[in-house]
Amino acid sequence: xxxxxxxxxxxxxxxxxxxxxxLNFAVVDTPFAGIIPALNTKKFDxxxxxxxxxxxxxxxxxxxxxxxxxxxxxxxKSSSLNLTQLSDLCGHKVAAESGTAEAxxxxxxxxxxxxxxxxxxxxxxxxxxxxVEIHFTDSPVAAYEVLKDSSNLKLSGGIIEVxxxxxxxxxxxxxxxxxxxxxxxxxxxxxxxxxxxxxWNVSDGDIKNAK
Numbered sequence: 561x562x563x564x565x566x567x568x569x570x571x572x573x574x575x576x577x578x579x580x581x582x583l584n585f586a587v588v589d590t591p592f593a594g595i596i597p598a599l600n601t602k603k604f605d606x607x608x609x610x611x612x613x614x615x616x617x618x619x620x621x622x623x624x625x626x627x628x629x630x631x632x633x634x635x636x637k638s639s640s641l642n643l644t645q646l647s648d649l650c651g652h653k654v655a656a657e658s659g660t661a662e663a664x665x666x667x668x669x670x671x672x673x674x675x676x677x678x679x680x681x682x683x684x685x686x687x688x689x690x691x692v693e694i695h696f697t698d699s700p701v702a703a704y705e706v707l708k709d710s711s712n713l714k715l716s717g718g719i720i721e722v723x724x725x726x727x728x729x730x731x732x733x734x735x736x737x738x739x740x741x742x743x744x745x746x747x748x749x750x751x752x753x754x755x756x757x758x759x760w761n762v763s764d765g766d767i768k769n770a771k
Contacts, residue, residue, distance in 0.1 A: 569700055569760040573626065574608045576752050577727075580743035591678040593659030596620050600730055606740060607728040610698045622733070623726030624741055627762075628770045630719035632702035634687060634695040637714050641693065644717040649674075653692040655683035688712065700762050707761070724770045 566587045578585035588604040599607050599621060613623045633643040643649070658676035677683045680697055684705055687695040695705070699719045706713045727744070729737050747753045757763040 568704060569627075569756060569762055570608045570610060572756045572759065573727075573747075573753075574606070576747045576756065577606070577608070577740060577743045580746045580752075581739050591659070592657050592680075593678070595659070596728070599728060602730075605729075605736060609728075610700065610725055611728055612723050613726045617728075620731070621728040622731050622737055623728055624737070624744060625724045625767050625770060626727050626744060627700075627725045627765045627767055628722060629725050629762075629765050630699045630722035631696060632699040632719055633716040634684070634697065634702045634705055634713055635693065635716045636687065636690075637710075637712050639693065639714070639716065641716050643694065645720060648717070649694065649696065652694055654694045654696050655686040655692040656696045657683055700760065700765060703761065724767065 566589075571587065574587075575585045588598075590598045590603070592609065595607060595609060595611070596617065598604065607621075608626070610627070610629065611617065611623075612629070613625065617623070633641075633648075635641050635643070641648075641652070652673075654674045656674055656676055657680045658678060674696075675683075675686065675692060677686070680695075680701055683692075683697070684695050686692045694716070695702070697705075702715055706715055727740060729740060744753075747756075754763070754766070757766055
């Protein structure tokens, strides 16, 4: 994000939740790899950061499912790569954000080289510099990156590993979790959620589509 005002789907969801609860909204910029510890040490109160819900993470925080997403491959516009599955990463240089599911991409014989960065924006810079061939990231992030720089970037293949993402809160914090659940239900019922999905061209990620 740098010095620019933060924007994106998650930012708008956070703003909408805060408005529904009558609270002030503020962004706490935190490296993804340390975001759960930061939440649990009360550096902020609610995390809306494209976090896939897993058993390991659910043991540390409580989740309110709010979006369905997968993973996508961003490549240079001139790239001839056709990536449709994780194994297609083998033999290629890949950039990903540290602490994410993408950073742990498996490959037979460990022939995939994944370089991790504290921020997705840093991983994208490596792709633009030509230091890596692929930026492997959440599908909404990938779509946003290509939308912002379609003359230099494109998506390779489709969306893989689709799973629900969650708004995270400290465990057993009913005093906060119940109002957040109510606020999310409110923005769903009044159309705010659908409008945000449409604004960022991610309506397919509506949580009602989760299996």
